[in-house]
Every structure is written in C-alpha cells, then in structure tokens.
Amino acid sequence: MSAEDDLGEVLGELLNIQSEPQESRKLCDRCCRPEKVCLCPYLPVKPLPVKSKLLILQHPSEEKRCLRTAKILELSLPSDKCKVIRGKRFNANRYPELSEALKNPEKTFLLFPGKSSQQLETVEKCDPHNIIIIDGTWGEARCIYHNSNDLKNVRKVVLNVQKRSNYVIRTQPTEESLSTVETAAITLAHLEDNRSIYDTLMKPLQALCTFQLEHGAAHHFSKEYLILNGLYKKPITRKIQKKLGNKQEIKYCIR
Structure with a gap:
C-alpha cells in the first residue's frame, strides 16, 4: 500500500470516528x-x-x-x-x-x-x-x-x-x-x-x-479491482501499464 x-x-x-454520535464515545x-x-x-x-x-x-x-x-x-x-x-x-x-x-x-x-x-x-x-x-x-x-x-x-x-x-x-x-x-x-x-x-x-x-x-464508511474495493475496472484515480506504474496492455495479471506488480 x-x-x-x-x-x-x-x-x-x-x-x-467523527460520524459516530458524541454520546457513544464511552x-x-x-x-x-x-x-x-x-x-x-x-x-x-x-x-x-x-x-x-x-x-x-x-x-x-x-x-x-x-x-x-x-x-x-x-x-x-x-x-x-x-x-x-x-x-x-x-x-x-x-x-x-x-x-x-x-x-x-x-x-x-x-x-x-x-x-x-x-x-x-x-x-x-x-x-x-x-x-x-x-x-x-x-x-x-x-x-x-x-x-x-x-x-x-x-x-x-x-x-x-x-x-x-x-x-x-x-x-x-x-x-x-x-x-x-x-x-x-x-x-x-x-x-x-x-x-x-x-x-x-x-x-x-x-x-x-x-x-x-x-456510520458512513465507504465500501472499499482492492487496488487491483479499481485498476482493472478503470476506477483507479492515481497514476499507475509503467510496469502495470505494460501488463494491462498485454492482458497479463497485475497482482504481483501491485504487491
């Protein structure tokens, strides 16, 4: 990560933490x-x-x-x-x-x-x-x-x-x-x-x-899922880009 x-x-x-009612903090x-x-x-x-x-x-x-x-x-x-x-x-x-x-x-x-x-x-x-x-x-x-x-x-x-x-x-x-x-x-x-x-x-x-x-937390998907589905908003490495272009697995590059 x-x-x-x-x-x-x-x-x-x-x-x-902030989304929880104040009285629940005990x-x-x-x-x-x-x-x-x-x-x-x-x-x-x-x-x-x-x-x-x-x-x-x-x-x-x-x-x-x-x-x-x-x-x-x-x-x-x-x-x-x-x-x-x-x-x-x-x-x-x-x-x-x-x-x-x-x-x-x-x-x-x-x-x-x-x-x-x-x-x-x-x-x-x-x-x-x-x-x-x-x-x-x-x-x-x-x-x-x-x-x-x-x-x-x-x-x-x-x-x-x-x-x-x-x-x-x-x-x-x-x-x-x-x-x-x-x-x-x-x-x-x-x-x-x-x-x-x-x-x-x-x-x-x-x-x-x-x-x-x-309490308002977002449902998280894996970084691999986001990349494969075009949802990842951050830059990805050239190695991952190459793997995607060749339709190869990217999980080992992410690790």
Missing part, C-alpha cells in the same frame, strides 16, 4: 470500541480451544489504526495461543517468543507470499504449529520481512484464496489480500480441521464492517 493510500485510509478512519473496557458499536456480543463466550499458536509481528503504525483486526484474535484465543509483539525489525535475540518458535523449524511457518512458499493445504493437519503473521499494510509487512533476517529462513506458507476479503472497510492491494484475522482464521481452521473456527472468528469482523458502513 502506498503512502497516499495510507493517508487516505487514515482520513477515512477519522471520518468514521469505550468498552474489553474490546476498546465505543459501547454502541461494541464487538463483545460477537466474540466467542470462551476462548477457542486451539493447539497451534499465533505469533503476530505488528508494525507500530498498525497498533494506532482503529480498524485493526489482530485485536479480534487476542480476544478470541487463549492468551498463551496468541501473542502480539510490536516492532519494525524482529530478531530472535531480542524477542524470546520468536526465539522459542524458531527452535522448532519443522512446526513453524511464516504466512508470506513468495516463489518458495508452499500452499497451506500441504501443511499437515491436527499437529500444533507456530504460525507467524506480519500485521500491517503490505508495504509495512514487506519492510518488516526484509529487515528481519531471522524470518528469511523460516518456512513460508501462502493461502489459496477462493473469494474476496470480507474486510471491506480498508483498501486491500489485490483481490487475494486478506485481513490479519481472516488469514489466521483460515489457517487455524485448516490446521485444527475445524471449519467452525473460521465461522466464529468472522462474526466480529463482519460486525466491525457493518458498524462502520452504517
């Missing part, structure tokens, strides 16, 4: 949302019993975004199964949680696209894994990866996305891009061989999107 996209997203979030102690748009009724009553562990490497800017989704995971999973650590560069010497995960390379993987990434469907089910997710815009995630040498030797896994993201209140780079909670939900549902995990984690996300849309 470009700097201009980031700025547009921030302005959109500010509009969302925040829920648990989900930290305004009480009138509290997510707690949509969260699981008890933490979901999962065997695998999520390690979320969150860019500091993501923590400040009111529409972040990693919070849903923190509130839905046992505290020992979901850990969020923040930074722009991660190494095992500084972060003991990462160090512990890297001690078991056969059962640890990073959800990140790349030529060497394997499909999630090829990862064995029902065995506990350490799942590393980078949380932020695509540009922030890419910077974290390239600045974190310890991540480059971790097995990489990619999702085979069959449908568009439900997270329609932020602009995604491509049609295959997902929010952090969607990525985790699909992965956990596969590893635990339990579809209900996905369904349970989608309820608060859908509620979040519904609340925001009802």
Whole structure:
C-alpha cells in the first residue's frame, strides 16, 4: 500500500470516528470500541480451544489504526495461543517468543507470499504449529520481512484464496489480500480441521464492517479491482501499464 493510500485510509478512519454520535464515545473496557458499536456480543463466550499458536509481528503504525483486526484474535484465543509483539525489525535475540518458535523449524511457518512458499493445504493437519503473521499494510509487512533476517529462513506458507476479503472497510492491494484475522482464521481452521473456527472468528469482523458502513464508511474495493475496472484515480506504474496492455495479471506488480 502506498503512502497516499495510507493517508487516505487514515482520513477515512477519522471520518468514521467523527460520524459516530458524541454520546457513544464511552469505550468498552474489553474490546476498546465505543459501547454502541461494541464487538463483545460477537466474540466467542470462551476462548477457542486451539493447539497451534499465533505469533503476530505488528508494525507500530498498525497498533494506532482503529480498524485493526489482530485485536479480534487476542480476544478470541487463549492468551498463551496468541501473542502480539510490536516492532519494525524482529530478531530472535531480542524477542524470546520468536526465539522459542524458531527452535522448532519443522512446526513453524511464516504466512508470506513468495516463489518458495508452499500452499497451506500441504501443511499437515491436527499437529500444533507456530504460525507467524506480519500485521500491517503490505508495504509495512514487506519492510518488516526484509529487515528481519531471522524470518528469511523460516518456512513460508501462502493461502489459496477462493473469494474476496470480507474486510471491506480498508483498501486491500489485490483481490487475494486478506485481513490479519481472516488469514489466521483460515489457517487455524485448516490446521485444527475445524471449519467452525473460521465461522466464529468472522462474526466480529463482519460486525466491525457493518458498524462502520452504517456510520458512513465507504465500501472499499482492492487496488487491483479499481485498476482493472478503470476506477483507479492515481497514476499507475509503467510496469502495470505494460501488463494491462498485454492482458497479463497485475497482482504481483501491485504487491
């Protein structure tokens, strides 16, 4: 996501905040949302019993975004199964949680696209894994990866996305891009061989999107969709222009 996209997203979030009635600004102690748009009724009553562990490497800017989704995971999973650590560069010497995960390379993987990434469907089910997710815009995630040498030797896994993201209140780079909670939900549902995990984690996300849309937020399409349909208002790179002229896929150029 470009700097201009980031700025547009921030302005959109500010509009969302201002559109809510002033009396609704009292925040829920648990989900930290305004009480009138509290997510707690949509969260699981008890933490979901999962065997695998999520390690979320969150860019500091993501923590400040009111529409972040990693919070849903923190509130839905046992505290020992979901850990969020923040930074722009991660190494095992500084972060003991990462160090512990890297001690078991056969059962640890990073959800990140790349030529060497394997499909999630090829990862064995029902065995506990350490799942590393980078949380932020695509540009922030890419910077974290390239600045974190310890991540480059971790097995990489990619999702085979069959449908568009439900997270329609932020602009995604491509049609295959997902929010952090969607990525985790699909992965956990596969590893635990339990579809209900996905369904349970989608309820608060859908509620979040519904609340925001009802308070005036715009429905966002991916940058890829906007470009392909002639709706993207900003300049596009020559590489993308060439791909379009040759009727080739552009999603890898956007990433």
